[in-house]
């Protein structure tokens with residue numbers, strides 16, 4: 001099965017003007033972002049785009065304003081490859097600033113970015129849209145977490161609602177381990193959630209703008225060597241296996257359809273990556289959506305794009321192109 005993408009709408013790199021590739025920043029995911037950013041910068045430049053690196057949001061704002069005062073050398077659009085929350089670039093704060101300044105940017109707008117950063121509220125939207133996601137309970141300090149676990153039924157996952165990279169996430173198999181898992185998740189700001197643990201396969205599906213609509217790229221099945229896809233398996237281990245496409249036949253069609261529906265329901269734009277679990281009976285569950293996914297040479301979205309013949313450079317071009325297509329990106 002292969003997706004056929006619409007022809008490129010922009011062929012002249014001059015149309016993009018001066019493009020700030022926004023990377024780095026101050027979040028815990030700084031190093032990954034710098035790595036992604038270097039890749040994007042090189043790809044855009046190799047295609048003739050007047051792209052340059054900017055490290056972090058304050059530097060970007062300065063550069064936009066300085067360019068306006070000088071009447072030249074400013075920023076015509078932003079390729080946002082910051083990862084993380086709390087003003088880290090992926091949570092709607094940056095998007096709001098750029099809206100206020102009238103500078104177009106890649107990816108989701110204020111609403112989609114802020115919603116996707118909050119796992120609890122993303123799940124509420126999915127449930128409201130009739131989309132499948134593991135049973136869960138919002139938990140706060142002082143709650144009877146043991147009663148909550150009984151209601152959901154062990155095994156469970158306990159995690160902060162607004163973090164990434166698997167930090168603060170615990171798998172809980174026995175009642176005796178609940179308190180420790182809650183204490184770990186509580187170290188991070190914001191709310192926590194307790195979720196039914198889905199035992200089975202982990203999959204992810206990238207969604208990319210395609211003409212006037214969106215197309216889901218082939219799924220990737222993640223097979224970590226250890227028990228689950230923790231921080232170590234994501235960034236350190238060399239032995240995590242990535243199978244693309246992750247499924248075949250009707251199951252592959254279904255996961256792609258669900259990814260598109262989940263992306264649209266969450267108000268996301270441009271591009272993103274939807275994470276799933278699939279239980280032993282083949283039922284899919286939505287876990288989260290990432291609005292500025294990794295773009296390092298070994299990241300998942302470039303892998304899925306390559307599978308259908310979209311090379312890294314073209315992927316970057318298409319993500320950027322969304323900023324000049326009405327309704328495709330924010331403006």
Ligand SMILES: Nc1ncnc2c1ncn2[C@@H]1O[C@H](COP(=O)(O)OP(=O)(O)O)[C@@H](O)[C@H]1O
Nearest residue numbers: 134157163164165166167195196197198228229
């Ligand atoms: N409900 C669940 N059932 C099974 N595994 C889960 C569940 N939720 C999360 N996980 C595991 O924990 C990892 C991190 O959780 P996730 O919700 O994706 O947070 P993060 O934003 O940190 O990536 C996932 O990649 C998956 O391996």
Ligand SMILES: [Mg+2]
Nearest residue numbers: 165166275288
């Ligand atoms: Mg995740």
